[in-house]
Amino acid sequence: MAVPAVAFVARKLLVLAVTLFAASLAVFFSRFLVPGDPARFLLRGRSPNPESLAEITRQFGLDKPAWEQYWTWVGGILQGDWGRSLSYRQDVSEVLLGRLPTTLQLVALAAVFIMVLGLLAGIAASLNRGFADRFILIALTAAGAVPPFVAAIALVAVFSVGLGWFPSFGSGDGGLDRIWHLTLPALALGLSYIAVLARVTRSSMREQMLREHVEVATSRGLGRGSVVARHVLRNALGPILTVSGVLVAGLLVSSAVIERAFGLSGIGQLLIQSIDRLDFAVVQAIVMVVVTAFVVVNTCVDLIQPLLDPRITAGTENR
Amino acid sequence: MTTLTFQLPQAGLRRYGSLLSPLAWIALAFLAAVVLLALLAPVLAPFDPDYVDLNNVLAGPGAQHLLGTDALGRDLLSRLMHGGRTSLLAPAAVVLGSTALGLLLGLAAGWSGGWAGRILGRIFDLLFSFPALLVAMLAVALFGKGLVAPILAMTVAYVPYVARLTQSLAAAERARPYVQAYRVLGFRTPWVVLCRVVPNLLPVVGAQSTLNFGYVLADLAALSFIGLGVQPPTSDWGAMIEESRGALLGGHALPAFWPALAVVLVVVAVNVLGEELSERIGGGLR
Numbered sequence: 381m382a383v384p385a386v387a388f389v390a391r392k393l394l395v396l397a398v399t400l401f402a403a404s405l406a407v408f409f410s411r412f413l414v415p416g417d418p419a420r421f422l423l424r425g426r427s428p429n430p431e432s433l434a435e436i437t438r439q440f441g442l443d444k445p446a447w448e449q450y451w452t453w454v455g456g457i458l459q460g461d462w463g464r465s466l467s468y469r470q471d472v473s474e475v476l477l478g479r480l481p482t483t484l485q486l487v488a489l490a491a492v493f494i495m496v497l498g499l500l501a502g503i504a505a506s507l508n509r510g511f512a513d514r515f516i517l518i519a520l521t522a523a524g525a526v527p528p529f530v531a532a533i534a535l536v537a538v539f540s541v542g543l544g545w546f547p548s549f550g551s552g553d554g555g556l557d558r559i560w561h562l563t564l565p566a567l568a569l570g571l572s573y574i575a576v577l578a579r580v581t582r583s584s585m586r587e588q589m590l591r592e593h594v595e596v597a598t599s600r601g602l603g604r605g606s607v608v609a610r611h612v613l614r615n616a617l618g619p620i621l622t623v624s625g626v627l628v629a630g631l632l633v634s635s636a637v638i639e640r641a642f643g644l645s646g647i648g649q650l651l652i653q654s655i656d657r658l659d660f661a662v663v664q665a666i667v668m669v670v671v672t673a674f675v676v677v678n679t680c681v682d683l684i685q686p687l688l689d690p691r692i693t694a695g696t697e698n699r
Numbered sequence: 700m701t702t703l704t705f706q707l708p709q710a711g712l713r714r715y716g717s718l719l720s721p722l723a724w725i726a727l728a729f730l731a732a733v734v735l736l737a738l739l740a741p742v743l744a745p746f747d748p749d750y751v752d753l754n755n756v757l758a759g760p761g762a763q764h765l766l767g768t769d770a771l772g773r774d775l776l777s778r779l780m781h782g783g784r785t786s787l788l789a790p791a792a793v794v795l796g797s798t799a800l801g802l803l804l805g806l807a808a809g810w811s812g813g814w815a816g817r818i819l820g821r822i823f824d825l826l827f828s829f830p831a832l833l834v835a836m837l838a839v840a841l842f843g844k845g846l847v848a849p850i851l852a853m854t855v856a857y858v859p860y861v862a863r864l865t866q867s868l869a870a871a872e873r874a875r876p877y878v879q880a881y882r883v884l885g886f887r888t889p890w891v892v893l894c895r896v897v898p899n900l901l902p903v904v905g906a907q908s909t910l911n912f913g914y915v916l917a918d919l920a921a922l923s924f925i926g927l928g929v930q931p932p933t934s935d936w937g938a939m940i941e942e943s944r945g946a947l948l949g950g951h952a953l954p955a956f957w958p959a960l961a962v963v964l965v966v967v968a969v970n971v972l973g974e975e976l977s978e979r980i981g982g983g984l985r
Contacts, residue, residue, distance in 0.1 A: 402825050407837075414841050525966040527917035529924045530959045533940055537952045548948065633830040640925045641944075652925050655840045663840040667833060675828045 389683060396679045403671045404457075407664060408450050418442050425658045426466070439464060457668065463661040467654070472665045476647060482551050483639070483646030485558065487631045489566035490573075494627060498574040499620070502581025506589070507608065516578075524575030528634045532568035532641040539564060549643045565642045569634055573627045580623045584616040591615070617688050625681030629674040723975040726968035733965060737783030746774035748781040748934050757951045769939075769954040770946045779957050782934035786962070789846050790915035796850075797857035798908045802900070804858065805865025806892060810873060820866065823859040831856035832918045839927045846929055849922055857911055864907050868900050902980045909973035913966040920962050936962050 414421050419436050420428055436442070440463075441449045456462065462472035505516040526534070540548035552561030588594060589612055597611045598604075636648025643649075647666055654662035719727065736743065745765070752772035760767045766775040808819035831853050838852035839845075872878060873896075881891045922928035923937030931938060936958040943954035 399825055399828055403828060406825075406829070410837060410841060521970065522963075522967060525913070525970055526963055527921055527966070529921045529937070529940065530962055533944070533947065533955050533959055537947055537955070541948060541950055541952070630830060633833050634921075636832075636836070637921045637925055651836065652927065655836060655927060658840075660840060663837065667837050670830070670833055671828055674830065678828075 385686070388686065392679055392682050396675060399675050400672060403675065404454055404668065405450070407668050407671065408453055409446070411660065411664075412446065422466075422660055457665075462665045465654075465659055465662050467657040467659040468662075472662050475650065475662065476665060476669070479645055479647045479650045482644050483632070483635055483648060485551075486562055486565055486569065486635055486638070486644065486646060487628070489559065489562050490570040490631055490635075491628050493566055493570040494573045494577055495624065497570075498577030499581055501574065501578035502620075503585060503608075503613070505578065505582040506585035517582075520575040520578050524572050524579070526571055528569050528572065529637045529641055531571045532565070532638055535564045535568050536641075551644045562644075565638050565644060568641070569631060569638045573631070577620065577623055577627060581616065581620050584619045585612055588612045588615045614688075618685065621684065621688065622681055625678050629677045632670050632673055718979070719975060723972055726971040726975075729968045730965065730972070733783060733961070734787060736780050737787055740777075740780035740784060744774075744777035744780045746777040748773065748777040749932050750774070757946060757954070759953070766957055767953050769943060770951075775954060775957055778934040778939060779936075779961060782936050782939055782958065783961070785846065785929055785933065786916065786920060786936040787965075789850055789919050790912050792850050793853045793857060793915045793919075794908050794912045796854035797911065798861050798904065800854065801858045801861025802865050802897065802904060805862035806869050806897070808862065809866040809869025810888075810892060812870060812873075816866065816870075819862075823862050823866070826856065826859040827863075829856060831915070832921065835918065835922055836927060839922075844927055844930055846919070849919065849928060853915055853918065857915065860911060861904060861907060865900060865904055868903060869896065872896050872899060902976070906973055906977035906980060909969060909976060913969040913973070916969070917962065917966055 411418065411421070418440070419433050419442055422436050422440065423432060426432065441452055444452075453463075460473055462476065464470070465472050465475050468475050501516060501520065505513050505520070508516070535546075536548045539546045546564045547561050548564070550561060552558045594607060594611050597607045602611075632648075635646065636651050638644070639646045639649040640652055647669070651663060651666045654660075654666070740748075750773060752768065754772065755764075755768055756770055756772040758764055758768040758772075764774050764776065766779065768774055769778070804819060804823075808816040808823075810816075834852045834856040835849035838848035842848035878891060878896065881895060882888075919928060920935070920937030920940075923935045924941045926941060929935035929938045931942065939958040940955050940962075943951075943958075946952075947955045
């Protein structure tokens with residue numbers, strides 16, 4: 381029992397390491413796709429005088445072979461040295477750490493909305509037949525087709541310009557004010573994902589309801605609530621969890637658009653600003669952070685799966 | 700004696716009528732109308748989309764400007780029609796490119812199987828860990844603003860969606876009797892794959908690509924919305940929404956509403972169509 385479990389975890393971690401290594405290669409060597417002098421590429425939009433060219437060459441080790449540059453970069457990242465930002469004249473890690481809390485709070489709040497509203501809508505749709513189910517499904521299809529930036533505009537139009545309930549700009553002063561400021565952004569960010577999660581929950585619940593053990597539980601006279609909670613929902617959690625992982629990872633990317641729309645200074649906004657200001661060291665670092673978060677979250681989901689459904693262990697992953 | 704009965708396929712147009720549900724027909728008609736309006740924009744649009752009329756800013760819908768004007772007095776209907784050209788053409792290019800590439804790579808992986816297939820599968824998995832919008836943003840950071848770099852980047856980012864599907868379909872198809880029969884009869888593998896297997900895969904892959912179109916359209920519009928895609932004054936739905944934010948905060952919602960509505964309706968129509976297709980295929984056409 382213990383050996384396959386260890387092998388399962390080890391295999392997942394190995395895949396994670398290989399994926400991260402390959403991703404770092406892709407992110408680092410993407411710069412080499414740009415034709416021409418790399419020093420001039422890194423200094424775009426600034427006056428390339430001899431001193432700055434020499435400085436950038438030294439900083440990025442451009443006179444060294446490509447592989448050595450790569451190892452220096454990866455080694456630096458692992459030790460917390462992420463390079464230096466040209467536009468902020470600060471260490472990239474410092475700039476990033478200052479912006480990280482806003483993004484994490486936004487993503488966390490959106491994740492709460494997604495889990496609560498998505499699960500509730502999905503369960504409600506699966507328990508109702510006919511008109512109510514149909515109505516929820518149509519609403520979900522419509523909500524699922526609204527891209528986050530359109531949702532942002534619509535929410536601002538209704539709830540801050542129209543009703544004046546929520547602010548449309550900035551992230552507030554922490555505490556409740558922060559949550560008040562982040563409510564609209566988090567809803568805009570989560571809306572289409574709520575629809576996805578609700579639909580997966582609905583179909584997964586429906587699938588379980590048709591199974592024999594649920595019929596047995598019902599025929600033994602267990603209450604409907606207990607049947608749904610303990611026999612249907614618990615078994616339906618597998619696909620729900622998988623989708624949730626993918627969604628939460630996707631939130632980090634969409635959050636860039638939302639942070640821009642609501643003027644929040646998180647790492648997504650920083651990414652857009654750095655692309656604008658041609659600050660490639662920051663862009664590279666943020667892309668790497670987002671990809672890492674994406675891959676790590678997905679690996680965590682894979683690792684939690686067997687706890688929910690012990691049938692999934694080493695070798696039997698592909699049920 | 701037993702009597703054999705055949706059910707003949709319905710003849711003519713009626714067959715197409717039963718092919719799609721009424722809802723899917725509406726979606727298809729809507730998409731066709733939108734594409735037509737965008738294609739014929741230079742002929743049909745009532746105004747020059749970039750014509751600034753500062754005496755007539757933020758006008759409501761009326762006889763002269765059917766949908767009203769934006770903060771610079773530009774005709775919204777004309778901008779919407781012209782904007783449809785970039786907003787629809789760019790995702791179409793991405794979907795065509797990623798479908799072709801994905802089919803090719805997926806067939807190579809699924810047909811060869813073995814270690815080559817496994818390695819290709821790993822590469823697809825790796826590509827999955829790069830969200831498309833992020834790849835597009837990285838491409839802009841490398842090659843500058845505009846749509847060319849994001850289109851190429853998103854083509855690559857969407858390849859695994861098609862390739863993974865094709866791989867599993869091709870592996871299953873390879874084991875089917877008709878393929879064995881062609882092989883026994885001495886037909887060459889490339890011919891069998893391209894002329895007999897690919898047509899069987901196309902409906903399923905087409906359904907996936909249709910759904911992809913909606914995602915790509917939303918992502919590219921978002922890219923223009925954050926100012927990294929289509930650059931002003933070129934009209935594009937995402938860029939139009941970005942330009943209208945000032946007016947929106949001032950209480951004028953219409954300039955942002957029309958392009959937002961266009962994006963949402965097109966994505967809904969594409970999703971309805973894509974889901975219908977995949978249900979039909981799963982439901983018995985094969």
